[in-house]
Amino acid sequence: xxxxxxxxxxxxxxxxxxxxxxxxxxxxxxxxxxxxxxxxxxxxxxxxxxxxxxxxxxxxxxxxxxxxxxxxxxxxxxxxxxxxxxxxxxxxxxxxxxxxxxxxxxxxxxxxxxxxxxxxxxxxxxxxxxxxxxxxxxxxxxxxxxxxxxxxxxxxxxxxxxxxxxxxxxxxxxxxxxxxxxxxxxxxxxxxxxxxxxxxxxxxxxxxxxxxxxxxxxxxxxxxxxxxxxxxxxxxxxxxxxxxxxxxxxxxxxxxxxxxxxxxxxxxxxxxxxxxxxxxxxxxxxxxxxxxxxxxxxxxxxxxxxxxxxxxxxxxxxxxxxxxxxxxxxxxxxxxxxxxxxx
Amino acid sequence: xxxxxxxxxxxxxxxxxxxxxxxxxxxxxxxxxxxxxxxxxxxxxxxxxxxxxxxxxxxxxxxxxxxxxxxxxxxxxxxxxxxxxxxxxxxxxxxxxxxxxxxxxxxxxxxxxxxxxxxxxxxxxxxxxxxxxxxxxxxxxxxxxxxxxxxxxxxxxxxxxxxxxxxxxxxxxxxxxxxxxxxxxxxxxxxxxxxxxxxxxxxxxxxxxxxxxxxxxxxxxxxxxxxxxxxxxxxxxxxxxxxxxxxxxxxxxxxxxxxxxxxxxxxxxxxxxxxxxxxxxxxxxxxxxxxxxxxxxxxxxxxxxxxxxxxxxxxxxxxxxxxxxxxxxxxxxxxxxxxxxxxxxxxxxxxxxxxxxxxxxxxxxxxxxxxxxxxxxxxxxxxxxxxxxxxxxxxxxxxxxxxxxxxxxxxxxxxxxxxxxxxxxxxxxxxxxxxxxxxxxxxxxxxxxxxxxxxxxxxxxxxxxxxxxxxxxxxxxxxxxxxxxxxxxxxxxxxxxxxxx
Numbered sequence: 001x002x003x004x005x006x007x008x009x010x011x012x013x014x015x016x017x018x019x020x021x022x023x024x025x026x027x028x029x030x031x032x033x034x035x036x037x038x039x040x041x042x043x044x045x046x047x048x049x050x051x052x053x054x055x056x057x058x059x060x061x062x063x064x065x066x067x068x069x070x071x072x073x074x075x076x077x078x079x080x081x082x083x084x085x086x087x088x089x090x091x092x093x094x095x096x097x098x099x100x101x102x103x104x105x106x107x108x109x110x111x112x113x114x115x116x117x118x119x120x121x122x123x124x125x126x127x128x129x130x131x132x133x134x135x136x137x138x139x140x141x142x143x144x145x146x147x148x149x150x151x152x153x154x155x156x157x158x159x160x161x162x163x164x165x166x167x168x169x170x171x172x173x174x175x176x177x178x179x180x181x182x183x184x185x186x187x188x189x190x191x192x193x194x195x196x197x198x199x200x201x202x203x204x205x206x207x208x209x210x211x212x213x214x215x216x217x218x219x220x221x222x223x224x225x226x227x228x229x230x231x232x233x234x235x236x237x238x239x240x241x242x243x244x245x246x247x248x249x250x251x252x253x254x255x256x257x258x259x260x261x262x263x264x265x266x267x268x269x270x271x272x273x274x275x276x277x278x279x280x281x282x283x284x285x286x287x288x289x290x291x292x293x294x295x296x297x298x299x300x301x302x303x304x305x306x307x308x309x310x311x312x313x314x315x316x317x318x319x320x321x322x323x324x325x326x327x328x329x330x331x332x333x334x335x336x337x338x339x340x341x342x343x
Numbered sequence: 344x345x346x347x348x349x350x351x352x353x354x355x356x357x358x359x360x361x362x363x364x365x366x367x368x369x370x371x372x373x374x375x376x377x378x379x380x381x382x383x384x385x386x387x388x389x390x391x392x393x394x395x396x397x398x399x400x401x402x403x404x405x406x407x408x409x410x411x412x413x414x415x416x417x418x419x420x421x422x423x424x425x426x427x428x429x430x431x432x433x434x435x436x437x438x439x440x441x442x443x444x445x446x447x448x449x450x451x452x453x454x455x456x457x458x459x460x461x462x463x464x465x466x467x468x469x470x471x472x473x474x475x476x477x478x479x480x481x482x483x484x485x486x487x488x489x490x491x492x493x494x495x496x497x498x499x500x501x502x503x504x505x506x507x508x509x510x511x512x513x514x515x516x517x518x519x520x521x522x523x524x525x526x527x528x529x530x531x532x533x534x535x536x537x538x539x540x541x542x543x544x545x546x547x548x549x550x551x552x553x554x555x556x557x558x559x560x561x562x563x564x565x566x567x568x569x570x571x572x573x574x575x576x577x578x579x580x581x582x583x584x585x586x587x588x589x590x591x592x593x594x595x596x597x598x599x600x601x602x603x604x605x606x607x608x609x610x611x612x613x614x615x616x617x618x619x620x621x622x623x624x625x626x627x628x629x630x631x632x633x634x635x636x637x638x639x640x641x642x643x644x645x646x647x648x649x650x651x652x653x654x655x656x657x658x659x660x661x662x663x664x665x666x667x668x669x670x671x672x673x674x675x676x677x678x679x680x681x682x683x684x685x686x687x688x689x690x691x692x693x694x695x696x697x698x699x700x701x702x703x704x705x706x707x708x709x710x711x712x713x714x715x716x717x718x719x720x721x722x723x724x725x726x727x728x729x730x731x732x733x734x735x736x737x738x739x740x741x742x743x744x745x746x747x748x749x750x751x752x753x754x755x756x757x758x759x760x761x762x763x764x765x766x767x768x769x770x771x772x773x774x775x776x777x778x779x780x781x782x783x784x785x786x787x788x789x790x791x792x793x794x795x796x797x798x799x800x801x802x803x804x805x806x807x808x809x810x811x812x813x814x815x816x817x818x819x820x821x822x823x824x825x826x827x828x829x830x831x832x833x834x835x836x837x838x839x840x841x842x843x844x
Contacts, residue, residue, distance in 0.1 A: 027571070027597065027614075027616050027618070027621055028616055028617050028618075029597060029598075029599060029603050029614060029615065029616055029617075030603070030615045030616060030617055031600065031602070031603055031615075032598075033617045122405070122579070123579055125405075125588055125592070126588045126589065126591045126592025126598055127592065133405060134403055134404060134405065137403065137405040138402075138403050141402065182617055182618075186617075280617060281617065281618040281619070282617075282618070282619070331617075332617045334602065334603075334615070
């Protein structure tokens with residue numbers, strides 16, 4: 001903007017906020033808000049990635065070899081194709097799974113996410129229930145020693161299940177013991193943004209596989225694949241209850257994008273983000289970005305979406321999530337250059 | 344030196360302390376220790392399992408400290424010895440009174456120095472010692488902090504020599520650390536010795552965070568309003584970060600770094616929150632004076648807050664400890680503390696200190712230089728055990744080196760006789776062995792004084808070593824204050840009672 005050394009410029013934004021009276025427990029430092037938000041995102045990403053690898057492995061074992069779904073889709077879902085290619089020559093089961101679960105240099109691997117979640121919780125441990133920190137800390141130690149062995153097909157199911165169980169324990173502790181204050185709001189917003197992002201990616205990539213190979217695939221296997229997609233966001237059971245047991249493409253897309261009751265649907269995540277933002281001061285910009293994403297969802301008609309339509313829709317959603325994150329960062333998180341005048 | 348102590352029961356076979364032992368006297372357990380000795384005896388081999396359980400608790404609770412030298416792994420598990428260190432309640436009450444007296448005198452001394460400096464005019468302490476101290480801050484002259492208190496939180500290191508007398512070894516009036524470990528040690532021993540806590544009456548230590556919170560709240564410049572209290576930490580890479588986070592959390596205070604705070608042209612300190620800037624009333628700062636405010640002290644400090652001293656001098660924000668308090672924990676000033684107690688309070692010191700030679704004084708320096716081989720020579724303003732010369736262990740070169748250093752800058756050195764620290768049984772290779780220990784109690788000074796029930800016992804884990812600092816291979820123990828007059832129910836007796844109910 002202008003020269004920060006200019007005193008008049010520097011002082012203008014430092015006036016106290018006139019209206020909101022915050023009780024000390026509700027006060028949340030900008031720096032800490034960012035750590036809590038990222039703790040939420042990393043926890044969710046660790047859980048999501050573990051579930052993804054688990055369901056894909058199940059599907060892989062179930063499908064006939066001739067179908068050959070391969071392991072590349074997992075790299076696409078997690079957006080890590082490029083990072084993978086720079087370290088490996090060929091897309092093999094062993095390498096993809098190790099890359100996604102255990103590889104410390106992969107920013108999105110379960111091991112890294114757990115490490116990052118734990119680091120962010122460490123910085124903010126005083127604000128969160130002690131058990132949350134303890135579980136995250138133990139999980140990180142456990143992942144550290146077990147991740148490589150956990151990649152093998154024989155132990156993979158148990159290992160990913162254990163990651164999911166531990167992440168759920170951390171989340172459950174937050175849900176059942178944290179006051180609904182600003183700290184909780186930022187943790188939850190982080191989780192929900194990450195979850196919406198993951199659900200939309202799963203839909204995009206898996207739908208792509210199904211719609212391209214769909215005609216060659218016998219009916220029974222096609223259902224299996226749609227089911228796997230639901231499972232990879234933990235939604236098969238809820239879907240069946242909601243939709244009367246019949247698995248169909250339009251209904252699955254509707255369920256993952258627009259269902260209002262399922263907590264992993266994109267719509268549900270965004271609704272909750274909006275609800276939380278209303279309780280956070282100065283949230284109009286972030287709220288507007290969230291509403292944009294919600295409007296996007298309403299503008300598509302799931303039963304009429306073809307492959308291109310899904311791609312387009314998910315691309316638009318991803319951009320909208322990115323804007324939502326940027327608005328959160330601009331409104332609440334410290335600037336990268338911490339010592340200049342406050343924004 | 345002394346005859347080895349003998350002890351009851353097979354657990355203690357072969358246990359031979361070189362000097363004063365805290366647990367076992369020559370013929371029987373020390374006062375207050377009988378119940379614990381008996382309890383440990385009953386545990387027998389299980390003691391080793393309890394040690395393993397304690398280490399598991401440390402790992403899962405994430406209790407850690409930071410070692411700077413180790414790149415990559417900055418977060419190290421806290422070394423904890425499961426056998427508690429016991430102090431008799433009556434003795435502890437006397438020590439507490441002595442500590443309170445000492446801190447009263449030291450706070451009056453600091454206030455005097457930054458006020459009328461009568462103590463210098465009266466010649467109680469040579470002016471050059473105080474004015475030449477690197478911790479004397481002219482920026483503090485004329486400031487009168489709330490309650491006249493400068494060192495709100497202090498940690499004095501106590502040792503016990505072969506004569507069994509508790510002595511103050513040094514006062515830490517700047518940013519003493521360790522209290523969180525004292526509290527965590529208790530959490531661990533409650534987990535692994537739950538049965539002992541049922542059968543022995545051990546004084547609780549958990550009152551500290553509340554006492555600290557109340558003391559800090561009493562400093563607020565806006566009485567009548569709910570004070571906003573912040574703990575100012577240098578950040579996650581500081582060796583005591585764990586403690587900063589722990590205390591902030593226990594007090595419900597904000598944990599802030601320098602970049603989180605701003606001081607405006609109105610000399611008011613505020614914190615950046617998601618709701619905007621909010622005024623801060625009291626800062627428990629764990630950042631050294633020189634890094635506190637780049638406007639006044641080191642301009643290159645990234646840890647401080649520009650303008651903080653302005654805000655403090657105006658009385659818009661309270662700082663604990665007050666800047667400049669470190670002038671009184673200079674090791675040269677230490678030599679004058681008994682005199683200061685008499686001067687300010689008109690009382691005799693209730694707590695012994697270690698005879699100290701001030702090298703600035705010609706006569707005393709001559710004595711020191713003639714007796715180097717039997718003395719400990721310490722730099723006046725170092726902490727963490729650095730720069731210390733121990734005559735009994737030193738080589739000829741080291742002795743020459745210290746001689747030159749003392750002659751070159753006598754103001755910077757003091758000397759004390761070597762104290763053979765007392766020992767306490769410590770689990771080494773699965774059996775109790777005597778290891779040297781010290782004790783750091785914490786004293787709060789405000790409207791009312793407060794002393795922790797016990798403190799942090801630090802133990803030199805290497806056989807024969809006198810160095811207890813955790814940065815140099817020291818460990819720690821839980822400290823149990825026990826009333827020897829309360830009949831301690833043995834575990835067996837408790838069981839019988841419980842069974843009859």
